[in-house]
Amino acid sequence: xxxxxxxxxxxxxxxxxxxxxxxxxxxxAFQYFMWYRQYSRKGPELLMYTYSSGNKEDGRFTAxxxxxxxxxxxxxxxxxxxxxxxxxxxxxxxNNRLAFGKGNQVVVIP
Amino acid sequence: DTAVSQTPKYLVTQMGNDKSIKCEQxxxxxxxxxxxxxxxxxxxxxxxxxxxxLIINETVPNRFSPKSPDKAHLxxxxxxxxxxxxxxxxCASSQAEQGDYGYTFGSGTRLTVV
Numbered sequence: 001x002x003x004x005x006x007x008x009x010x011x012x013x014x015x016x017x018x019x020x021x022x023x024x025x026x027x028x029a030f031q032y033f034m035w036y037r038q039y040s041r042k043g044p045e046l047l048m049y050t051y052s053s054g055n056k057e058d059g060r061f062t063a064x065x066x067x068x069x070x071x072x073x074x075x076x077x078x079x080x081x082x083x084x085x086x087x088x089x090x091x092x093x094x095n096n097r098l099a100f101g102k103g104n105q106v107v108v109i110p
Numbered sequence: 111d112t113a114v115s116q117t118p119k120y121l122v123t124q125m126g127n128d129k130s131i132k133c134e135q136x137x138x139x140x141x142x143x144x145x146x147x148x149x150x151x152x153x154x155x156x157x158x159x160x161x162x163x164l165i166i167n168e169t170v171p172n173r174f175s176p177k178s179p180d181k182a183h184l185x186x187x188x189x190x191x192x193x194x195x196x197x198x199x200x201c202a203s204s205q206a207e208q209g210d211y212g213y214t215f216g217s218g219t220r221l222t223v224v
Binding site: 038043044045049086096099102103105 | 114141143150151152153154155158166200202204212213214215216217218220
């Protein structure tokens with residue numbers, strides 16, 4: 001079993017819809033949880049960063065972490081065509097070794 | 111004013127050749143990384159250096175050799191290139207202190223071995 005599981009299936013949504021992405025993980029040592037956004041032919045950029053279980057909001061983006069279920073989510077409200085990208089979950093332990101999910105390609109259709 | 115810069119952006123080369131990719135960061139970060147992203151977009155760590163010292167070396171063929179002349183630079187040298195080495199290679203950097211785990215990535219080097 002991979003450390004981080006993320007269903008890589010592409011996701012197409014109409015503009016204005018809510019995008020919901022999630023990852024599961026198996027390593028209890030993971031303490032820090034991140035979402036990265038990667039546009040085509042660019043490097044990943046940090047979108048959201050959380051440490052504890054619970055919700056964190058930043059504008060239209062909400063990250064959720066449930067450590068008891070080893071499950072993290074990212075929600076994008078009022079999605080825009082500019083949100084079209086690949087979203088990768090990532091998590092690290094105290095040694096700062098980052099493990100990535102496979103990424104979800106999101107397409108927001110105008 | 112690029113934070114993490116990699117050169118070259120594109121590299122097309124023949125099997126068996128030796129090539130290098132350079133990476134520089136101007137963020138003052140202590141730790142630098144090389145990641146490989148395959149055609150299915152999966153990012154896998156290859157190496158990590160902290161203050162010029164190797165701290166992570168995943169199961170990577172020894173044809174790949176990282177070199178860190180100082181903490182702002184981490185280069186990747188690849189010997190005897192194979193078709194399976196074709197991928198996008200990303201350099202990244204971060205601060206080692208706990209509580210700041212965000213990585214800053216370069217824009218990638220697209221390597222094609224023919």
